[in-house]
Amino acid sequence: MIRHLAGRVGQAIVATFGVLTIVFFIMRLSGDPTLLLVPEGATAEQIAELRHELGFDRPLLVQYVAYLSDLAHLDLGESLVQRAGVAGIVAERIPYTVALATGALLVALGIGIPAGVAMAVWRGSVLERALAAFVLTGQSLPTFWSGILLILLFGVALGWLPTSGADSLQSLIMPSIALGALTMSTFARMTRIAVLDELSRAYVTAARARGLSMRAAVLRHVLRNASIPVVTIAALEVGNLLAGAVIVETVFAWPGIGQLAIQSIASRDFLVVQAIVLFVSTVYIGMNLLADIAYAIIDPRIRLKR
Amino acid sequence: MSGRLSPGIIVILTLLTAFVFAAAGADLLAQNDPLRQSLLMRLRPPGTSTATTSYLLGTDDLGRDLLARILYGARASLLVATLSVSISLLVGTILGLLAGWLRGWTAILVMRFVDTMLSIPAILLAVLTVAVLGPGFLTLVLVLGLTRWPRYTRVAFAQTLQVVTLPYIRAAEMAGCGPMRILLRHILPNIAGPLMVVATSEFGLMILFEAGLSFLGLGVQPPYPSWGSIMAAGRQYVQRAWWLTVFPGAALFVLVLCVNLLGDWLRDRVDPTSRSR
Amino acid sequence: MTAPALSVDNLSLAIGDAVVVDGIGFSVAQGEVMAIVGESGCGKSITAQAIMRLLPPAIRRTSGTIRLGDDDITAISERAMQAIRGRRMSMIFQEPQAALDPLATIGTQIAEALRQPLSRARPAVRKMLEDVGISDPDRRVDQRPFELSGGMCQRVMIACALISRPTILIADEPSTALDVTIQAQVLDLLRHLAIERRTAVVLITHDMGVVADIANRVAVMYAGRIAESGPTEAIFAAPRHPYTALLLASIPRLSDTPKSQLATIEGRVPTPAEYGSGCRFANRCPRADARCSNETPRLRSIGPDHFTACHHAEAMA
Numbered sequence: 001m002i003r004h005l006a007g008r009v010g011q012a013i014v015a016t017f018g019v020l021t022i023v024f025f026i027m028r029l030s031g032d033p034t035l036l037l038v039p040e041g042a043t044a045e046q047i048a049e050l051r052h053e054l055g056f057d058r059p060l061l062v063q064y065v066a067y068l069s070d071l072a073h074l075d076l077g078e079s080l081v082q083r084a085g086v087a088g089i090v091a092e093r094i095p096y097t098v099a100l101a102t103g104a105l106l107v108a109l110g111i112g113i114p115a116g117v118a119m120a121v122w123r124g125s126v127l128e129r130a131l132a133a134f135v136l137t138g139q140s141l142p143t144f145w146s147g148i149l150l151i152l153l154f155g156v157a158l159g160w161l162p163t164s165g166a167d168s169l170q171s172l173i174m175p176s177i178a179l180g181a182l183t184m185s186t187f188a189r190m191t192r193i194a195v196l197d198e199l200s201r202a203y204v205t206a207a208r209a210r211g212l213s214m215r216a217a218v219l220r221h222v223l224r225n226a227s228i229p230v231v232t233i234a235a236l237e238v239g240n241l242l243a244g245a246v247i248v249e250t251v252f253a254w255p256g257i258g259q260l261a262i263q264s265i266a267s268r269d270f271l272v273v274q275a276i277v278l279f280v281s282t283v284y285i286g287m288n289l290l291a292d293i294a295y296a297i298i299d300p301r302i303r304l305k306r
Numbered sequence: 307m308s309g310r311l312s313p314g315i316i317v318i319l320t321l322l323t324a325f326v327f328a329a330a331g332a333d334l335l336a337q338n339d340p341l342r343q344s345l346l347m348r349l350r351p352p353g354t355s356t357a358t359t360s361y362l363l364g365t366d367d368l369g370r371d372l373l374a375r376i377l378y379g380a381r382a383s384l385l386v387a388t389l390s391v392s393i394s395l396l397v398g399t400i401l402g403l404l405a406g407w408l409r410g411w412t413a414i415l416v417m418r419f420v421d422t423m424l425s426i427p428a429i430l431l432a433v434l435t436v437a438v439l440g441p442g443f444l445t446l447v448l449v450l451g452l453t454r455w456p457r458y459t460r461v462a463f464a465q466t467l468q469v470v471t472l473p474y475i476r477a478a479e480m481a482g483c484g485p486m487r488i489l490l491r492h493i494l495p496n497i498a499g500p501l502m503v504v505a506t507s508e509f510g511l512m513i514l515f516e517a518g519l520s521f522l523g524l525g526v527q528p529p530y531p532s533w534g535s536i537m538a539a540g541r542q543y544v545q546r547a548w549w550l551t552v553f554p555g556a557a558l559f560v561l562v563l564c565v566n567l568l569g570d571w572l573r574d575r576v577d578p579t580s581r582s583r
Numbered sequence: 584m585t586a587p588a589l590s591v592d593n594l595s596l597a598i599g600d601a602v603v604v605d606g607i608g609f610s611v612a613q614g615e616v617m618a619i620v621g622e623s624g625c626g627k628s629i630t631a632q633a634i635m636r637l638l639p640p641a642i643r644r645t646s647g648t649i650r651l652g653d654d655d656i657t658a659i660s661e662r663a664m665q666a667i668r669g670r671r672m673s674m675i676f677q678e679p680q681a682a683l684d685p686l687a688t689i690g691t692q693i694a695e696a697l698r699q700p701l702s703r704a705r706p707a708v709r710k711m712l713e714d715v716g717i718s719d720p721d722r723r724v725d726q727r728p729f730e731l732s733g734g735m736c737q738r739v740m741i742a743c744a745l746i747s748r749p750t751i752l753i754a755d756e757p758s759t760a761l762d763v764t765i766q767a768q769v770l771d772l773l774r775h776l777a778i779e780r781r782t783a784v785v786l787i788t789h790d791m792g793v794v795a796d797i798a799n800r801v802a803v804m805y806a807g808r809i810a811e812s813g814p815t816e817a818i819f820a821a822p823r824h825p826y827t828a829l830l831l832a833s834i835p836r837l838s839d840t841p842k843s844q845l846a847t848i849e850g851r852v853p854t855p856a857e858y859g860s861g862c863r864f865a866n867r868c869p870r871a872d873a874r875c876s877n878e879t880p881r882l883r884s885i886g887p888d889h890f891t892a893c894h895h896a897e898a899m900a
Contacts, residue, residue, distance in 0.1 A: 011421065018422030026431075029438050036438060124640075140563040142514055144521050144534075145555035148541055156545050163544075205637055206682040210696040210743055211669030213661075221684040243427035247518050251541060261430075262522055265437040277434050281426045288425065 008292040012285050019281040024067055027274055032056065036270045037080055071278070081269040090257060090275050096166055097256030100248065101241045103176030108183035108237070113230070115184075116191025120199060121218060131188070138185035143244055147178035147251035164253035171252075179248040183237045190233045194226035201225075228295060235291030239284035315571050318564045325561055329380035336374035337362075341529050344369030349547045364549040367539050375531035376554055382520070382532040383561065386447055387512040393451025395458055395505050402462020403489055403497075406470060417463065420456040428453045429515065436524045446525050450512055461504050465497035499576035506569035510562045517558055533558050586653050588613045588783035589634070589672075589751050594647030596626070596633055601855035602645070604630055605807045608882075611800075613750070614781040616774060618794040618815070620830075621804035624852050627787045630804075631753045634785070635674050636664050651751065669696040673744035677756040679736035683728040689739045690724035696743045711742045716772060734765035738772065745776055752777070753785045758793065770797050791834050795819060800888075803827050806853055806863040809882055813889030823885050823896040825868045862893070870895045 027033050034051040042050070051057050055066060070077070076086040115135060119128045154174060155163035162171040198204065199222060207217040246258035253259070257276050264272040311319075328335060338359055347354070347361070347369040354361045363372040405416040435449045469475065470493065478488050519525035520534030528535060533554040540550030590610035596603055604626040611617040619627045632638050634649055636656075648657045651671060656664070668674075673696070676682040683692060693711060694704040701708065705724065712720035715738040728736055737757060744752055754773060758766035774797040777784045786798060794801050794815060802812035803826065811824035822828040829848045850867040862880050865871040874894055882892045893899075 014418060015422045015425040018419070019426055022422070022426065022431075023434070026435050026438055029435065136563065136566065140510070140559055140566050142517055142555060142558050142562070144518060144537060144541075145551070145558060148537065148544060148551045149555070152544055152548060152551065202676055202678060202681040203684045205632075206674075206676055206740070206743075207684070207692075207695070208637055209635055209668055209674040209676075210692075211665050211667075211698065212695060213665050221687065224686050225684065239427045243429040246429060246433065247521065250522060261433060265433070265524070270437065273434055273437055277426075277430050280430055284427055285425045 005293060005296060008289060012289045015285050016282060019285070020068065020071065020278065021064075023274060023277055023281075024064060027270065028060075033270075036268065076275040076278075077271045079269050079272055081264075081267050082272075086271050086275045089272055090260065090279060093255060093257045093260045094279075096254060097242070097245050097249070097258060099166075099172060100175055100179060100245055100254060100256055101238065103172050104180035104183065104241050104244075104248075105238065107176050107180030108187050108241075109234075111180075112184040112187030113191050116188040117195055117218075117223070119188065119192045120195035121214075123196070135185045135188040138181045138188075141181055143178055143182060144247050144251050146181055147175070147248055150174045150178055151252070166254055171254075175248050175252045175254055178251070179241060179244050182244065183241055186233065186237060186240075187230070190230055191226065194229045195222060198222045198226045231294050232291045235287040235294075238287045239280075242280045242283065315568075318567050318571075321560065321564045322568065325380055325564075326384065328377050329384050332374070332377040332381060336371070336377050338371035338374045340370055340374035340378045340531050342370060349543060351547075352549050352553075363553050364547070366536065366550055367543055367547070372536070372549060372553060375536055376533065376557055379531040379533045379536065379554065380557070380561075382443075382526045382530065383513045383516055383558070386443070386450065386516040386526075387509050389447045390450035390454070390512050391505055391509050393447070394455040394508065395501065397452070398455035398458025399462045399494075399497075399501060401455070402459040403466055403493065405459070405463045406466025407485065407489060407493070409467075413463070416459065420459050420463075423453070423456040424460075429518070432515065432519060433522070433524060436519065441519075441524045441527055443526055443530075446516065446519060450515060454508060454512070457504055457508065458501060461500050462497055465500055466493055469493050469496045503569060503573045503576055506565060506572055510565035510569065513558070513562055513565065585613075586650065587611055588615075588652060589785065590650045591630075591634065592648045592650075594630065594633060594649070595645045596629055596638070596642055597645050598642050598855075602858075603642070603807050603855055604633070606646070607802075607804070607807075607809045608647075609802050609809070609812060611751070611783040611785055613783055614778065615799045616777055616784040616786055616797050618786045618788060618798035618801040619804055620788055620791060620794050620801055622789060622852055624854075625804040626807045627804050628755055631674065631755050631785065631787050634753060635668060635672065636661075637674075669698075669743075669749070670747050671749050672751045672753070673747075673749045674753040674755065675737070675740040675744050675757050678760045679733055679740050680728050680731075682740060683736060685728055688725050688727055689731070693739065693743050693746055696746050707746065708742075711746045712739075714776070715739070715742045715745075716768075717742075732765075733761050734769060737761060737765075737769050741769075741772060741776070745780065745782065748780060749782065751783045751785065753787070755787045756789070757786075759788070759790070766793075767796075773797065791830055803830065806858065807855070808863065809890075809892065810864065811889075811891040811893070812882075813886065813891075817886065817889050821899075823889070823891040823899050824893045825870050825895070825899070826864050828899065870898070 027036070032051070034047055034054065034056050037054070038047050038050055055063060058066075074087060076090070078084070079086050079089060082089060115131050119131045119135075122128050151163050151174065154161045161174055162168065165171055195218075199218075204217050204222060207221055208214065212220070245256060246261055248254065249256045249258035250262055257279070261273055261276045264270070264276075338361070344365075347356075347365045349367060350361055350365040350369075352362060352364040352372075354364060361371050361373070363376065366372055366375065401416050401420075405413040431453050432449045435453075436445055439445045439449075475488060475492060478492055483491075516525055517532065517534035517537075520532035521538045523535070523538065525534055526532035536554045537551055540547065540554070543550060587610040590608075592608045593606045594604060594608065595606050607630065609617065609619070619630065621627050629638065629642055633642075633644055638644070648655060650656065651667070656667065683689065688701070690701045690705065690708050693708045694701040697704050697707060701724075708724060709720045712723060717723055717735060717738055723731070723735075728739075731739065740757075752773075757773065758769050761769060770793060773784065773786075776782065786793070788794060798815050800813065801815050801818055803810045803818075803824065805826050811818060811822065811827045818827060819831065822831055826848075833847060848867055853863060853866070859876070861876040861878055862868070862871070865875040868875065878894070880892045880894050882890050885891050885896050
């Protein structure tokens with residue numbers, strides 16, 4: 001198992017470097033990154049001065065090495081717009097996004113997995129068809145549309161829940177549902193396929209031949225076997241949740257890093273945007289690695305292989 | 307792929323065709339100019355009519371006809387999706403074919419690149435690139451096209467690996483067929499099926515991405531209509547003008563639903579072993 | 584006379600409109616090994632599943648009764664059936680490794696047959712592993728199926744099946760997926776345990792060699808019907824159905840001259856759609872005549888405990 005995991009860690013490191021490099025190049029896509037960062041109406045002298053100060057006049061390779069070394073020290077630069085350290089600005093908002101992502105994940109898991117299991121076990125029934133329609137809806141609903149509709153219904157029309165901001169736990173409800181909907185349908189589909197796959201295996205019939213009811217066979221044997229592929233998907237979905245948070249946070253005025261990213265783009269604070277993209281990508285890679293580790297632990301076939 | 311089409315799939319195809327016609331024929335179908343503003347007619351509810359014309363679905367915050375804007379908005383959605391999927395499909399398939407055919411170091415490099423690209427959530431990459439390059443239709447298409455190709459490469463690679471071992475490919479090689487000929491005439495048709503399935507689901511996703519990015523102000527720029535940007539305005543006026551949210555969103559939802567259902571149907575036809583429905 | 588351990592009467596199974604098993608019946612006495620033999624597709628496996636009431640949803644029973652001793656279990660509730668499975672009636676399957684949960688220890692799975700957690704059932708499980716010939720049982724109890732060979736997995740299956748001392752064991756091609764040497768060991772084990780515990784065994788197989796090895800009685804199935812049934816020796820010595828005769832003839836023998844032609848049966852098994860009236864073997868049968876194609880031969884007695892469904896049975900003496 002150790003060797004298997006060492007390989008995965010290696011892959012994660014390669015991916016991280018890849019991400020860092022891609023972001024580095026995107027920031028220089030427009031030619032001179034200084035132009036992205038200067039305030040409006042700066043003179044040519046001021047631009048040249050800034051360029052020198054930020055080191056954008058050095059050879060590309062030197063810049064790249066400096067960039068990597070800065071990141072290694074967690075130095076994300078200073079925002080020229082807000083006149084504060086980028087790392088601090090971003091770190092302040094992270095807990096909000098984490099809360100939102102957690103809420104959405106709970107919604108997605110809590111509804112998606114039971115729905116998927118039900119669809120597989122009661123295949124061909126009316127229940128399955130109803131759930132399938134429900135899942136399809138979740139998959140096709142644009143996040144911002146469902147978000148605004150939720151606001152219309154529960155915020156404006158019924159007045160039950162706050163329409164924006166992050167003041168209370170209740171304000172977490174609608175954003176979590178909006179963000180979790182798409183992921184819920186992915187979990188439901190994956191779980192359904194995984195469970196159907198397991199149900200067709202001989203050991204299920206053999207377990208029933210030992211006297212287990214279908215319910216016991218599913219609970220005791222099928223679910224654990226089916227959870228293996230689902231766990232991997234869960235980690236990937238966290239990445240999607242973080243990405244989708246950009247939209248949901250905008251719709252609900254939720255003060256997380258997604259909203260920060262959009263605000264920073266509007267105010268041309270690109271160092272903040274870069275920091276956010278790097279952060280989210282690293283988390284995503286980290287989650288994938290976590291999923292691989294979890295997979296290795298759950299599946300003893302991998303754990304015990306020499 | 308043969309056999310009769312079920313009524314369900316006919317309904318879906320009809321709806322999709324309707325969308326395409328609505329987009330293409332927006333000039334003819336729209337009663338009003340989608341760009342014409344009118345301060346008098348701001349935020350009017352659906353069914354409002356004046357002496358000269360009527361606004362079936364109401365007007366937006368600048369007095370523009372919502373129905374017209376929705377019809378033209380269909381163009382943005384469909385064009386962006388079609389173009390970006392075409393780019394991704396082309397780039398992704400070529401890379402996947404090469405990796406599967408040449409194997410060895412080429413395959414390792416390509417697939418590592420694919421893994422890296424897949425490690426970055428696409429929407430963030432899109433957001434960053436659009437931010438740096440400035441928003442616009444072309445930027446949007448390029449960004450979407452060049453960030454989604456890895457999905458096609460994965461499938462093309464896996465399928466090519468399978469097909470390349472088939473005896474008749476070896477036979478073609480021995481008969482003296484050049485690699486280009488083999489790739490295009492023999493391998494490509496065999497891997498086209500699963501690629502089409504990916505393309506369909508990506509098409510739906512690209513429609514959503516375009517709408518989402520436009521919603522954030524990073525997509526199709528005003529005054530040109532996009533369902534996403536209409537809904538961004540709708541968010542602002544959610545209490546006064548529900549129609550700005552409901553109608554474009556409904557159009558978006560129905561279109562994506564149809565595309566997804568089409569994708570499912572296609573998957574069942576092309577690859578019955580994948581058992582999604 | 585006590586009732587046989589298992590008796591099946593006029594069992595018919597259908598997939599949609601197609602009747603795939605047509606009115607078959609047999610019985611197995613305590614301590615007896617009864618083989619049901621036939622080619623792939625003749626319906627023997629689904630007959631076994633029907634007896635255990637583990638048919639896949641697409642297949643349904645359209646007629647027949649199944650008796651366990653004196654009890655009619657044909658229409659009892661699923662709950663009642665669960666009480667019987669693993670306790671009075673067990674089944675073992677063709678691919679032993681696929682038939683075990685890859686993530687659960689074999690000890691847990693054997694204990695399930697006793698309806699007990701492993702903690703309580705450990706001594707019994709350990710003893711059973713010994714009985715089926717698995718060495719180092721204390722270590723094996725906590726291992727998972729992938730750590731065992733195919734032959735050992737089949738022994739584990741047998742342990743699961745026999746630990747609660749059922750009256751009937753159904754073995755669906757238990758040795759087919761195993762190497763030849765292991766096959767012999769597993770079959771030996773089955774026979775040994777059956778004799779020792781007086782278990783009635785229904786052995787599903789396509790291999791006449793296996794039948795000769797351990798079966799007391801045999802029923803030959805063809806296209807969903809029983810062609811011939813009776814004591815193994817009688818049938819092997821003097822088959823009274825052309826299909827049986829051809830099956831026996833197609834087994835290669837040491838006495839065959841080298842490079843002689845292997846005997847084959849022309850044609851192939853008909854699909855349910857191709858069943859006509861009359862004998863289903865008629866189109867491949869060397870003895871078939873007009874009567875065979877028009878009139879379905881009924882299963883009738885042709886000797887002590889020996890039945891055949893052929894119009895020309897007498898002519899084969």
